[in-house]
Amino acid sequence: MPATAIVEISTPTTWGRASKAGWDKSIGALLVVAAVPTWLHMNWIALEQYNGSITAALRAALKEGPVSFAYGHFPRYSSQAIAGYAAWLLVQAFFYGYLPGTLCYGQRTPGGHLLTYTANGLLAWVITHVAYIGGSFLGFVDPAIIANHWEGLLVAVNTYGFVLSILAQWKGYFFPSYVEDRKISGSILFDFWAGVELNPRFGKYWDFKFFHNGRPGIVAWTLIDFSWAAYQYQQIGHVTTSMIIVSMFHLIYVVDFFYNEDWYTRTIDISHDHFGFMLAWGDTTFLPCLYTLQTQYLARYPTYLTRTQSLAILAFGLTGYFIFRSANYQRDYVRARDGKCNLWGKPVTFIRCKYSTSDGKEHNSLLLTSGWWGVSRHANYMADLMQAWAMCATCGFTHFLPWSYFFFMSVLLYHRSLRDEKRCHSKYGKNWEEYCKQVPYRIIPGVL
């Protein structure tokens, strides 16, 4: 089949997360819900008490026994941190609810709904950062306040992440916003992990998932970096180049996210993943704690890069960003023009598909086979990994801990590609098989 061929095959099916869960999925959910928060706490313990060595922290845990180790080393709660975090949530919720923004549409849900969102995240991000950074320079706020309260904040965000996940499950069972898009698996554990509702809302517009995925965690990401950079400055009297480079990579990633918030409503998180522990705890707790590990590490254990190392890391990371943005843009660009446009100076090629939703209606879509989507089926994931590699490389190669982000992203994105392809196959059937034939590589062309 030539690369420019257009095949039309209708696939009358719907898609989404598992509808039934047996004991294997329940146990898997339980293990992840127990293991990942423990990992997050172990990182903090390693940074604070074991010179950034996760292996030393693990060895100590084995020697002391898990219960006495947890009692002696786990972070303690602080009422100041709880009050600060509660205020943070309220301020971000206020911004989300009341700041002006662009009205945008998500992807059609399996139940046939086309939901609207108000993209005002960039404005919320700008106001928050101007207030915090401006306040720091004017002397109203200690710029290292987040870093100095990190222990208590870790407890506060964790608690909120768990409470939110329980509330989301309870709402899904008893007060679902869109019954047609709700999934109940028969396993309370699996439902807790994967989520019951696809788009839980307060009223018609206040979207639980959209708010929690973006605002409390991602707005905080760059503030946390800033605070750890200030902490480094207060400790050693200067900010290292490695800290500046990694903070700049994070800044680009976060600003890109908010600048393209409209696009985000059509990604897997918003379009397909249900709102359970994975997203509720993941985005409020895991994201701000794990994704900032490099600045947390550098603030305590500064790394000095040579000029050549700095330039090489910058070049690699920025190339990753360029591919990431360009691949993510191409899909939206071509779909918005129904394939009537050029990419890289040539008319685009694609596979035209039909799919049906559970209300029985048929819809059209297209799978792009040129541009980055013709290079590999997830070139955007490859580009994300390039950025992750560059971010971690700023911390040098002596410790595993600051590389956690790269290893986590590799597992996450590979697993996500498997999940996504399973879902795309059930949505597009033979058209998806045809796409895989035309674009044989999953993530890295020529390798995987």
Ligand code: NDP
């Ligand atoms: P994508 O944006 O890659 O979206 C995948 C969807 O795109 C598929 O489900 C399908 O949806 C559609 N699609 C698949 N193939 C084609 C094609 N050939 N042409 C047109 N549409 C196609 O997925 P993600 O939401 O996972 O990723 C978005 C970005 O976010 C990526 O760059 C990723 O790296 C990044 N990311 C970052 C994370 C982080 O924590 N930092 C976590 C996860 C993702 P449809 O139903 O519309 O056809």
